[in-house]
Amino acid sequence: MQDLPEIGLGTWENTDPETCAESVRIALEAGYRHVDTAQHYENEDAVGEGIARADVPREELFVATKVHPVRFGLAHSEVIEGLEASLDRLGLDRLDLLYVHWPVGNYDAAETLQAFDELVDRGLVDHVGVSNFSEELLDEAMDHLDSPLFAHQAETHPLLQQDDLVAHAQEHDYHHVAYSPLARGRVFEMPEISEIAERHDASAAQVSLAWLLSRENVSVVPKATGEAHIRDNLGALDLELDEEDVERIRGIEREERFVERDGAPWQEG
Template sequence: MTDDRLPPIGLGTWENDDPEQCAQTVTDALEMGYRHVDTARFYGNEAAVGEGIAAADVAREDVFLASKLHPMAEGLASDEVYDGIEESLSLLEVDHLDLVYVHWPVGNYDAAETLSAFDDLVDDGLARRVGVSNFDIELLEEARDHLGAPLFANQVERHPMLPREELVAHAQSHDYHLVAYSPLGRGEALDLPAVEAVAEKHGVSPAQACLAWVTHPDNVVAVPKATGPDHLEDNLAATDLELDPDDVERIDAVTTRERFVDREGAPWK
């Protein structure tokens, strides 16, 4: 894929761990128009994701494929980075990733060593771009200092109950993507009165209203998980919804705060 601008809605595969279902979901998504697929070694579904990509009537070069290396699974020392990506490529049955992420800045993550190894992956053609996940601004600045390749993305939890304005602004000012996981707040954001009101105003589902809000900044994309064709289509239709400033302001005004993904050693601890 040559275009460096990600589509607003991609396919998240976290917890899609039934191999047959996962492969079918990926195939269905690609054939209905998705072009960005997000997975990780830690998800345990790379083989199924690769199977789904191979089965779809979509050329590999038209699919933006991202995966992640986990510090507590593969490890992030130099040799572990290489072993990890080679295993991912083998499972996915592809010869490169379009984007490889540091999954979490914990364990044996070391900015100098780990990111030097990620730069080498790009130089050697095993990955085309480098990203990080669950990084705060201090860690992002450190990563940018150590990376030779441009930072392409920071993947974090973002939804109306966890808006992450400071990370959106940092991504905008430094010209990289913010990729939102759990953009529907595990479904709880769909019951927020502000989201319901915007959905009713436009005659769309709450999921579409929520995803349109998550991705309204032009550098933010979302990777919601879905499995059935109806949910896949509904999420993708959010790309056709244009919110007006009043809509954005209404959802911005949500005061409920909740984080659904947490772990020991996370930067916000």
């Protein structure tokens, strides 16, 4: 399995063009090498501007976006056209990783993923990923893909630990990419996280991210716009939790999901 940078910059809701471009530039020049965006975020132009401003060679970067089931659609031709439009907005000639954003709308594993394979064959996309899938949909996707599944992105944090999905990624040797890894800020209110942070002289964000990164095959894409938060999140790479810390967070029994949409796989049944 090819490496994926452990921490990437999430850009959801970062829609002010100048703020978005500068946050991308700051993150890349601070040491981030993975930037995550999506057609649905309506900021690919600004992300591309930030990449262009940063004094970092393109070959060092890992840029990911997602094809949306509504904005462009997931039929074969819609995937191709959507990716070409994304590349134009990003100012890039290829993408490191392209995701299916949601398995809803006109998503069809055979047709949609055939288009992803075609994009890989054409050299426009290096890696194929999916987002917000169930284990069953992941198995189906792998059955239809000629390219190896590189990543699955899902909401994952101490209040939604996603043990089954992480285990699936480990078993099949692809990356589990945790979005909303700070539980929409809820980790700052959790005594378990705060006490561990105080003991390590770290921030609650760093503890949450370090806990996720202690799990095999897991990467994180926390959202941040200000330089202080961008740099603080990156500091999670230098925080080593002990086994007691890891198990205390793993033992949290409260569960809360923050991202929902009609037709999501976990709503079935």
